[in-house]
Amino acid sequence: MSDSEETETLQHAMVEQLMAIIGAPDDEDVARAADGIVQALDTRLREAPTAA
Numbered sequence: 001m002s003d004s005e006e007t008e009t010l011q012h013a014m015v016e017q018l019m020a021i022i023g024a025p026d027d028e029d030v031a032r033a034a035d036g037i038v039q040a041l042d043t044r045l046r047e048a049p050t051a052a
Contacts (some may be wrong), residue, residue, distance in 0.1 A: 003044075003048065007044050007045070007048065008037055010037060011041065013037045014034070015036050017033055017034035017038075018034065021034055022032065
């Protein structure tokens, strides 16, 4: 999987987790899962080369 495909996969997973939070706002497991995805996406985006 290329870097851009992995980033896109993480972005889709983040949207799914945010929808899960909306559906279960008090579920700590859902919040932890979403946090893990946001952290992974943040790391991926920080490592990605930026356009000059």
